Amino acid sequence: MGQFDKWTELMTRKMASKSSRRGFFTKVAGAALGGAVLPTLPIARASAQVAAEDNGVDPIITGLENDPGDTTSCDYWRYCGIDGQLCSCCGGSHTTCPPGTEMSQIAWVGTCRNPADNRNYIISYNDCCGGPSCERCFCNRNESDTPVIRPQSNNDIIWCFGTDSESYTCTVGLVLGVALEDE
Amino acid sequence: MTICSIANAQDLSRAQYNWMLNCQGCHGAEGKVAAIDTPVLNNNVATFLSVDGGREYLTSVPGVVNAPIKDADKAELLTWIINKFDPEHKPTDFKPFTEEEVTRGRLNPLLIQAPFRRIELLKKMK
Numbered sequence: 089m090g091q092f093d094k095w096t097e098l099m100t101r102k103m104a105s106k107s108s109r110r111g112f113f114t115k116v117a118g119a120a121l122g123g124a125v126l127p128t129l130p131i132a133r134a135s136a137q138v139a140a141e142d143n144g145v146d147p148i149i150t151g152l153e154n155d156p157g158d159t160t161s162c163d164y165w166r167y168c169g170i171d172g173q174l175c176s177c178c179g180g181s182h183t184t185c186p187p188g189t190e191m192s193q194i195a196w197v198g199t200c201r202n203p204a205d206n207r208n209y210i211i212s213y214n215d216c217c218g219g220p221s222c223e224r225c226f227c228n229r230n231e232s233d234t235p236v237i238r239p240q241s242n243n244d245i246i247w248c249f250g251t252d253s254e255s256y257t258c259t260v261g262l263v264l265g266v267a268l269e270d271e
Numbered sequence: 272m273t274i275c276s277i278a279n280a281q282d283l284s285r286a287q288y289n290w291m292l293n294c295q296g297c298h299g300a301e302g303k304v305a306a307i308d309t310p311v312l313n314n315n316v317a318t319f320l321s322v323d324g325g326r327e328y329l330t331s332v333p334g335v336v337n338a339p340i341k342d343a344d345k346a347e348l349l350t351w352i353i354n355k356f357d358p359e360h361k362p363t364d365f366k367p368f369t370e371e372e373v374t375r376g377r378l379n380p381l382l383i384q385a386p387f388r389r390i391e392l393l394k395k396m397k
Contacts, residue, residue, distance in 0.1 A: 155277040193304045197296045250306030268288045
């Protein structure tokens with residue numbers, strides 16, 4: 089029995105000298121907490137959304153309280169008047185063109201209601217031009233769209249004017265300001 | 272072009288709002304774009320006020336006539352455009368556009384004649 093006690097003590101001391109108690113508890117707590125928290129992180133919700141929408145592109149959640157949404161989804165509030173491919177799915181973002189393309193100088197302009205504060209914002213839909221065509225994330229929501237007889241408010245037109253190339257790649261949605269409310 | 276995030280998006284004056292929604296798409300934020308034969312406004316538009324018929328021309332060009340806003344708001348917008356984009360050429364005795372003038376322009380629109388009328392006015396300026 090004495091021998092066994094000595095051996096146990098030796099092993100315990102060896103183990104204690106090679107490992108820290110804090111390290112041990114961190115691992116145990118991490119495993120317990122991680123299991124509980126991981127499913128609620130945005131990345132988990134994001135993957136669920138892909139399955140629901142299946143546009144072939146991983147979501148890009150803005151993470152902004154005042155500008156909420158997934159910029160690769162047609163349902164993102166800024167896209168209320170869009171007709172085209174989303175640059176967020178084509179190598180750019182909702183405000184920037186993909187590399188190698190050029191933003192059109194002219195655009196069509198409308199308003200969209202931001203669900204975060206329920207106010208209308210002026211949105212400029214600028215086409216990005218000069219790249220290969222992008223077949224991802226086609227959206228056609230058309231709010232405030234008018235027939236082509238009113239070309240300045242028609243979104244069927246490809247607005248690749250004033251750029252080196254008139255080939256259309258995708259569209260961005262830029263916020264220009266807060267819209268005036270109807271009197 | 273002024274691009275904002277939601278946090279710094281500004282409240283706008285009515286004229287500026289009407290400009291953004293009805294004009295800026297083709298003329299560009301600074302009125303400098305001439306992409307689809309759209310006349311450049313910046314440092315140019317007020318030159319028409321110096322010749323006979325120029326003021327009437329500005330109230331009856333297609334972009335002005337077709338903008339879907341009230342005549343009174345359109346008069347305010349035209350005045351804003353002159354002050355904003357071409358104060359350099361603004362005549363010293365410039366008076367703001369009136370609703371009546373804009374109504375007259377709307378009832379006598381220059382449609383396909385607009386470019387020809389423009390050339391006539393440019394000749395008068397020389």
